[in-house]
Amino acid sequence: MQNLILHIEAIIFSSASAVSIKELMTSFKNSTEENLEQSELENCISELIKKYSDEKYSFELKKVGGGYQFLTKPVYHDSISLFLNQKAKRKLSTSALETLSIIAYKQPVTKSEIEQIRGVNSDYSVHKLLEKELINIAGKADRPGKPILYVVSQYFLDYFGINSIEEMPKLKEIMPQQENEIGVSEE
Numbered sequence: 640m641q642n643l644i645l646h647i648e649a650i651i652f653s654s655a656s657a658v659s660i661k662e663l664m665t666s667f668k669n670s671t672e673e674n675l676e677q678s679e680l681e682n683c684i685s686e687l688i689k690k691y692s693d694e695k696y697s698f699e700l701k702k703v704g705g706g707y708q709f710l711t712k713p714v715y716h717d718s719i720s721l722f723l724n725q726k727a728k729r730k731l732s733t734s735a736l737e738t739l740s741i742i743a744y745k746q747p748v749t750k751s752e753i754e755q756i757r758g759v760n761s762d763y764s765v766h767k768l769l770e771k772e773l774i775n776i777a778g779k780a781d782r783p784g785k786p787i788l789y790v791v792s793q794y795f796l797d798y799f800g801i802n803s804i805e806e807m808p809k810l811k812e813i814m815p816q817q818e819n820e821i822g823v824s825e826e
Contacts, residue, residue, distance in 0.1 A: 644683040657706030704796040738764035739773060743807060747777045747788035
């Protein structure tokens with residue numbers, strides 16, 4: 640395909656979410672009936688990453704959420720936040736963050752399991768996380784009452800800049816520090 644790199648650049652630029660290599664391959668196969676090699680697409684993306692790493696660009700091509708997306712370089716985040724009045728937006732409450740972390744580490748998880756861990760009702764937090772599209776409903780558990788199962792969303796991965804749940808810090812890496820601070824033994 641002529642100017643393949645420009646076609647890839649246009650597709651990624653026009654997408655509101657990360658675009659995977661697989662999605663690019665499918666798109667080109669459907670539109671041109673041409674089978675492109677994965678390595679060919681990866682080489683083009685590498686060239687784009689190199690191109691946009693130059694200081695003359697305020698954005699870069701990054702791998703996030705299992706695909707590639709144009710993102711503003713961190714040096715410009717403060718300016719953008721001021722422009723968009725991000726400081727005026729409500730942030731997640733402590734209870735919503737607790738609920739989100741439980742879902743991320745225990746997924747798929749039911750609301751009653753979340754409440755058992757937190758020790759309080761989590762209706763509001765789960766509702767807010769669904770509203771903000773940080774979590775999704777993954778189905779229903781195969782047990783009495785068929786409770787809804789929750790998992791983190793692709794937006795969660797994008798928001799936190801990780802490609803998969805496996806990239807999250809392991810609990811054993813985090814917990815010993817916290818346990819020592821509150822006097823619980825590491826055994």
